[in-house]
Amino acid sequence: xxxxxxxxxxxxxxxxxxxxxxxxxxxxxxxxxxxxxxxxxxxxxxxxxxxxxxxxxxxxxxxxxxxxxxxxxxxxxxxxxxxxxxxxxxxxxxxxxxxxxxxxxxxxxxxx
Amino acid sequence: xxxxxxxxxxxxxxxxxxxxxxxxxxxxxxxxxxxxxxxxxxxxxxxxxxxxxxxxxxxxxxxxxxxxxxxxxxxxxxxxxxxxxxxxxxxxxxxxxxxxxxxxxxxxxxxxxxxxxxx
Numbered sequence: 001x002x003x004x005x006x007x008x009x010x011x012x013x014x015x016x017x018x019x020x021x022x023x024x025x026x027x028x029x030x031x032x033x034x035x036x037x038x039x040x041x042x043x044x045x046x047x048x049x050x051x052x053x054x055x056x057x058x059x060x061x062x063x064x065x066x067x068x069x070x071x072x073x074x075x076x077x078x079x080x081x082x083x084x085x086x087x088x089x090x091x092x093x094x095x096x097x098x099x100x101x102x103x104x105x106x107x108x109x110x111x112x
Numbered sequence: 113x114x115x116x117x118x119x120x121x122x123x124x125x126x127x128x129x130x131x132x133x134x135x136x137x138x139x140x141x142x143x144x145x146x147x148x149x150x151x152x153x154x155x156x157x158x159x160x161x162x163x164x165x166x167x168x169x170x171x172x173x174x175x176x177x178x179x180x181x182x183x184x185x186x187x188x189x190x191x192x193x194x195x196x197x198x199x200x201x202x203x204x205x206x207x208x209x210x211x212x213x214x215x216x217x218x219x220x221x222x223x224x225x226x227x228x229x230x231x
Contacts, residue, residue: 004155032217043116043205043222044156089155098144098209098218104155 023090030092118223135206141186142208
């Protein structure tokens with residue numbers, strides 16, 4: 001069966017450190033993968049998109065990698081800040097028409 | 113950036129009543145809108161894809177007579193939960209896509225969500 005797995009346990013890190021979140025998928029062949037941020041009681045906000053032929057994408061303090069052999073994407077936040085505390089969701093293209101399938105998300109907490 | 117609004121943000125209703133949720137793209141025309149529901153600490157689950165002027169396409173397991181979707185204009189889609197029951201209580205989120213360049217992935221802009229509680 002198809003699965004998208006993210007760490008269900010919350011990730012707590014210290015301010016200034018790099019946070020690394022994992023997204024693993026099985027039985028998908030996505031053309032692209034996206035990462036979103038979701039704050040409590042709010043809708044997701046788009047962060048980054050990476051295509052299957054791209055190994056790495058960066059945007060300011062964010063970096064995403066995509067390994068189609070391992071079927072894994074890593075999401076990094078460098079120099080993390082308390083304001084980065086949120087739930088981060090990965091999403092795969094679900095076979096066209098811009099449909100997305102989301103992972104369960106990982107809650108990140110950056111502590112002072 | 114593109115903004116999507118939802119109304120209402122919260123609604124509490126009695127079991128058996130119907131509730132309408134609006135999703136609007138405020139500064140762009142959305143050819144496609146998506147409706148999701150999300151349970152606490154769970155992922156977003158796609159319910160249906162809504163294209164302006166045509167019938168919505170529902171995901172497997174989603175009752176189309178229960179969740180009525182109307183996409184009457186390029187800036188408005190509505191989701192009506194008919195004969196709501198407590199198990200319909202959830203966080204409903206819409207998203208809208210703005211057509212981009214040919215061959216590019218259309219970015220999805222999400223609304224702030226609507227918290228539905230059915231008593």
